[in-house]
Amino acid sequence: MPRPILVTSALPNANGAPHFGHLVGAYLPADVYVRYQRLLGADVAFLCGTDEHGVAITMGAEQEGVSYQEYVDRWHRVWLQSCEDLRIEFDNFLQTSRRDPHYALSQEFFLRLLKNGHLQRREIRQLYSPGMKRFLADRYVVGTCYRCGYESARGDECPKCGSWLETTKLIDPKSRLDPSDKLELRDSWQYELDLAPFAEDPQIKPWLTALRGRLKVNVRKFVFDKMIEGEGLEARPITRDLPWGVPLPRTDLDGNNLGDVEGKVLYV
């Protein structure tokens, strides 16, 4: 029996064309490795695809005035054609906005985390855009960082001081799509992934400490501040009120209704 090997590369976002760095950094090395293993007789599956959800994509489509599906389909074709032109040959180059198999797998991960007690439903206040008649996910919002005073902080993090931010605490928050829109605070709820217990795993601290010298400076600072020396990991929301994404399942693994999940999507 030939040795079975699965090879994949980071999924490119479906919101722009590939550039040289993508190809050199991710897809060409994988393709070389796949060809090498096939020459040795291995049974290789080379899988990749475009990542088609997220705020960069919804904003891109909204700014162009096309549907989300049209937008991601177009960039998917550009990626696929570019890879084919360069003879980077995937066995399958998928789209995460297509139901099969991405939706079912994502929902299953969510449901297992829920069943095993890693998710909590939390009532929150969120910024709502009266102009767009919907909640604004964190990255739709810019404002002044409440930690360092930087004026162009994103709703989820400050590029100046590197802090994770709570969107509703931003000073003078504005919609990136329409800065004149008068944003309001309204009630909603999201599921949060409770990360703190994972940092307490007895294997993880020795492992990270051993890796210390090999981590990039910004990664090392983040990891060590959070997990080794500092404040610990906070729970992070993994769902959003967004019109585009993998919908939350309606029932849990035991068949219990999860309530009004209309308009809620999974979000990394």
Ligand SMILES: [Zn+2]
């Ligand atoms: Zn800041």
